[in-house]
Amino acid sequence: MAIAKAERLMSLALCLLGARRPLTKAELRGSIEAYILAGGEAAGGGAAGDDAFNRMFERDKDDLRELGLIIDTVEGLDGEIGYLARRDSNRLPPITLDVEEAAALGLAAKVWQQARLAGAASGALQKLRAAGMPLAEDPVGAGALETRIPVHEAAFEPLMLAARDRRVVVFDYRKANAARPEQRQVEPWALECWRGHWYLAGYDRDRGAERVFRLSRITGRVRSRALAFTAPVPDHVTVRSTVEAWAGETATGTARIKVRAGHGYPLRARATATRELGDGWDELEIPYGHGLDAWLVEFGPDVIVLEPAELRSDVIDRLRAVAKG
Numbered sequence: 001m002a003i004a005k006a007e008r009l010m011s012l013a014l015c016l017l018g019a020r021r022p023l024t025k026a027e028l029r030g031s032i033e034a035y036i037l038a039g040g041e042a043a044g045g046g047a048a049g050d051d052a053f054n055r056m057f058e059r060d061k062d063d064l065r066e067l068g069l070i071i072d073t074v075e076g077l078d079g080e081i082g083y084l085a086r087r088d089s090n091r092l093p094p095i096t097l098d099v100e101e102a103a104a105l106g107l108a109a110k111v112w113q114q115a116r117l118a119g120a121a122s123g124a125l126q127k128l129r130a131a132g133m134p135l136a137e138d139p140v141g142a143g144a145l146e147t148r149i150p151v152h153e154a155a156f157e158p159l160m161l162a163a164r165d166r167r168v169v170v171f172d173y174r175k176a177n178a179a180r181p182e183q184r185q186v187e188p189w190a191l192e193c194w195r196g197h198w199y200l201a202g203y204d205r206d207r208g209a210e211r212v213f214r215l216s217r218i219t220g221r222v223r224s225r226a227l228a229f230t231a232p233v234p235d236h237v238t239v240r241s242t243v244e245a246w247a248g249e250t251a252t253g254t255a256r257i258k259v260r261a262g263h264g265y266p267l268r269a270r271a272t273a274t275r276e277l278g279d280g281w282d283e284l285e286i287p288y289g290h291g292l293d294a295w296l297v298e299f300g301p302d303v304i305v306l307e308p309a310e311l312r313s314d315v316i317d318r319l320r321a322v323a324k325g
Helices: 004-016 025-031 031-040 046-066 099-112 115-130 156-166 239-248 265-270 292-297 309-324
Strands: 071-074 079-086 166-173 182-194 195-202 210-216 218-225 253-260 273-276 282-286 304-309
Touching: 004 025, 004 046, 025 031, 025 046, 025 079, 031 046, 071 156, 079 304, 099 273, 156 195, 156 218, 156 309, 182 210, 265 282, 292 309, 304 309
Parallel strands: none
Antiparallel strands: 071 079, 166 182, 166 218, 182 195, 195 210, 253 282, 253 304, 273 282
């Protein structure tokens, strides 16, 4: 029966770390059960078994090196090649973290729910514990609530990785007032969550300017391109302030709107004044800024703009564009 790769890699790593001298392929093959089985199962052994073992061993050795294990290749006096993972070469350097820093790292590692991110976070915690960091498994007691960052958009992970690796991305994006999505080519800078929605800030190469994109409006697959960034990445990317400005949080005046009774609670939370109209509608006064029309459209027939006139016109234009689509 085949042995899981993780177990095979662990066995090889322990052999290389525990040896006092370089071990030859033959010695490793005779010491690790997975190699014995692989060689014996391939065409009953012989040359086919040797080839199977050699391919498996080379892949495993490369995988361990990719994971960070330093494996030395040593040629003996008889010309035979041996392998050794010296403990002094594979020891973590001293890590100095105070209690608050260690707690913050432990909490951050528990935040992510995506499979790939969860694996990376778990691996980082294991390295910290191996270095002697006192990271509690449950610092606030069993059964307590844990911090979570919910991410439902499929675009999140590829965008996060692209922003980390500085890779250009291409995706189809549907604006609030557009009937069909448009392709965008973006140099991703940062992701941030605001009011329950995730946003990407970056440089839009087609428009030659900084833009913010709401992930829930990205349709289809996010594709990365092996292209260099053409715009400098800011030292501090202010995703939230940019989104606030585009969503009307940076107010330049006051708007009067009618909201159907029992609807529009996010609008009611921002209202500076509310008056019951008595016909199943309420009148609200809310801060008016750039992008408010796009937000109001999301409430559909439950909102009617009274003034200013330009806001009412913008909302009507957006609704007509959606209806045509």
